[in-house]
Amino acid sequence: MLAYIAAVLLFYTALFAVSFRKLRRERGLKPIRYGDVLQSAFAPPLTIIVPAYNEETGIVSSVRSLLGINYREFELVVVNDGSRDSTLETMIAAFDMREVRHKINWTRLGRPTMPIRAVYYSLRHPNLFLIDKENGGKADALNAGIQLSRYPYFVSLDGDTVLDPDAFLKVMKPIVEAKPGEDIIASGGSVGIANGSDIASGYLREDGVRLSRNPFVVMQVIEYFRAFLMGRIGMSRLNLLLIVSGAFGVFRKDWVIEAGGYETNTVGEDMELIVRLHRLVKERKSKARIVYVPDPVCWTEAPETANVLYRQRTRWHRGLYECLRAHRAMLFNPRYGGIGFVAMPYYVFVELLGPLIELLGYVLVAWGLWLGDVNVRYAALLAACMALYGSLLSMGAVLLEEWGFRKYKRPADLNRLFVFAMTESFWYRPLMTVWRFWGLVQALGRKKHGWGDMTRSASVLNRPGSGNDFPG
Incomplete structure (x- = not known):
């Protein structure tokens, strides 16, 4: 147990050091001029794919905001995934759409999608298309959009994503500026939490970032800082990044x-x-890379209640198990280099099995105390050290955000972040441990669980819909 804890602490400390070094090196550089990316002849055209399920109330405003993005050449493909409301009719009427008559190749992926009913194009916006298909879920909708797309890069975008004004320029910057021979096949950026912030017309105002007063939301903000600014910067530097957020990624x-x-x-x-x-x-045997952009590129709504957060975390853990199980042959396989010997073991033994090991520790301590076999002073000292380390790690993540990006400018918000970071080990982490463990139990039970409903707050986002709303 001690060896496991020591290894985890060393790994987290190394990731923090890598992130600190990278942000320190970039902090003194000139401000990034995203207009250069916009004007670059090397900026490839994009296809933006937006799966939609039962979004009649907000689909029009969502599409209009996307049609006005700050990028030179793009097309927008909305995929109506068997909506039971009038999403299809609303789109057709609002954008004066007509059915495409010529034949389309739907076999490029080598895997079938649910049947396609029709494809439409807009008479008002030549770069707007609509696929109407039978319900198959978010992944199936994205596959349909990929096969219709015309451009070499596509963006997968959740319907509830609130974009940074330069989101597409930020996420495409590594691709545009890649060196000769450097092949970047995917890029993703930081995702921020929009709860409590000022949002208008699908965009978050530059000075509108605010911290929610909901304790669950505040802890998720800190959690996102740690995951994005520490974990993904380090993994990306070594080309070991295994996650590009489903909320916004380019491929x-x-x-x-x-x-x-x-x-x-x-x-x-x-x-x-x-x-x-x-x-x-x-x-x-390619040298292609998958990269991470530290700049925040989009914002999403976080769960505000324990019930919704529980469903989200158990679902995430089931997804982690399914992914690692499907690719278990990569674990400790020399053929896959650092992916097989660093990334996969980390996700298996720390992310997937970590809750099980942590709960086992709680049980052993309680059992030992009951039997009188535990040195209480020594155990209390170890517990205090672990709580202090966890709190310092979370506070360090907040410091990295403030040092590198300063999205939360109000002193009151920063003070609240630091205070909550110090309390994480005493309530939030144990709660996450139990929920993630239960997600592992569900996954091992092989029982099919749906996505569940992500309850949205109308006061947070004015763009409805979410990948989480897809059934199945």
Whole structure:
């Protein structure tokens, strides 16, 4: 147990050091001029794919905001995934859409999608298309959008994502500025939490970032800082990144098609695709990379109640299990290099099995106390050290955000973040441990669980819908 804890602490400390070094090196550089990316002749055209399920009330405003994004050349593909409301009719009427008559190749991915009913194009906006298909879930809708797309890169976008004004420029910057011979096949950026912030017309105002007063939301903000600014910066530097957020990510289409598109029989389709792309890279002996952009590119709503947060975390853990189980042959396999010996073991033994080991520790301590076999002073000292380390790690993540990006400018927000970071080990982490453990139990039980409903607050986002709203 001590050896396991020591290894985890060393790994987290190393990731923090890598992130600190990278942000310190970039802090003194000139401000990034995203207009250069916009004007660059090397900026490839994009296809933006938006799955939609029962979004009649907000689909029009969502599409209008996306049609006005700050990017040179793009097309927008909305996929109506068997909505039971009038999403289809609303789109057709609002954008004066007509059915496409010519034949389309729907077999490029090598895996069938649910039947396509029709494809429409807009007479008002030549770059707007609509696919109407039978319900198959978010991954199936994305696969349909990929096969209709015309451009070499596509963006998968959740319907509830609130965009940064330069979101597409930020996420495409590593691809545009890649060195000769450097092949970047996927790029993702930081995802912020929008609860409590000022949002208008689908965009978050530059000075509108506010911290919610909900304790669950505040802890998720800190959690996101730690996951994105520490974990993903370090993993990306070593080309070991196994997750590009499903809320907003850009992919090179030819690689995704060769990999077979999104897996439809998992709730963790975003991570599973990234792992499959890494697998393909290693098997082709390519030097292609999957990168992470530290700048916040989009914002999403976080759960505000314990019940909704519980469903989200058990679902995430089931998706993690399904992905790792499907690609278990990569674990400690020399063929896959650092992915097999660093990334996969980390996700198996720390992320997947960590809750089980942590709960086992709680049980052993309680059992030992009951039998009188525990040195109470020594145990209390170890517990205090672990709580202090966890709190310092969370506070360090907040410090990295403030030092590198300063999205939360109000002193009151920063003070609240630091205070809550110090309390994490005493209530939030044990709660997450229990919920993640239960997600593992559900996954091992092989019982099919749906996505569940992500209850949205109308006061947070004015763009309805979510990948979480898809049934199945």
